[in-house]
Amino acid sequence: MGLPLAHSLFRAALADPSRVPLGTWVKLPATESMELVALAGFDFAVIDLEHSAMNLETAFRHIGTALLAGVSPIVRVPSLEGGLAQRILDAGAEGIMLPHVDTVEQARAAVAAVRFPPLGARGVGSTSRAGAWGAVSREDYLRYGNEEVVLIPQLESAQAARNARAIAEVPGVDVLLVGAADLSTSEGLTETDPAVVELIAGAVRDVHAAGKPIGNAGGPTAANVRASLDAGFDFTLLGNDASLLGAAARAAVEAGRSVERG
Secondary structure (H helix, E strand, C coil): CCCCCCCCHHHHHHHCCCCCCEEEEECCCCHHHHHHHHHHCCCEEEEECCCCCCCHHHHHHHHHHHHHHCCEEEEECCCCHHHHHHHHHHCCCCEEEECCCCCHHHHHHHHHHHCCCCCCCCCCCCCCHHHHHHCCCHHHHHHHHHHHCEEEEEECCHHHHHCHHHHHCCCCCCCEEECHHHHHHHCCCCCCCHHHHHHHHHHHHHHHHCCCCEEEEECCCHHHHHHHHHCCCCEEEEEEHHHHHHHHHHHHHHHHHCCCCC
């Protein structure tokens, strides 16, 4: 088992030309949920602190479970307030996802929170899980934080979509993710509206022109993965642990109800 001081599992999945990197959101506070995500074969899981009631300690345990199970733990933080990104990274997360990054200035603030000097201002805490509890050198701890950890700004508004290339070109930004639900809602439109589709297509083109990968999220179907690839996305998230559990439960009940007493 590799502690998070060799190479990023997320980066390895992005670099593998033989398959589409697949992830899912983790919203449930039970560590068994992360175990099941790993056993299912996902490449990465985004522990969602924006749209769940999970706390920092729960995220800490999810991260440890993911690392032991061989799935890349990314954490979506609600904001940069309170030094949360630094604490999450010291807990061993392979990356930080930050919602609602609309401008270059916000992207630079994210870099400052996530990267060590001279690129950023993250504090050194190498006796944490990220430093294998002090078992690795300071040099390796710093290298992993600046070269392997991924920073993923989310583009969730028309302004963000139009600024996509400039955001992607900020040193220290690695990957971007389109939040189509928030983007379309901010415009008072649906995700399939031609104006929204064109905004997203433009963001994909601009991010690729900056030499960075970009992903999206959708339902857990082959059709959605195909549509994501056709739209130019490099990776995708399929549902979330709660919705996947709910769908399986409903399918089980529907199957059972289909049998009549006879």
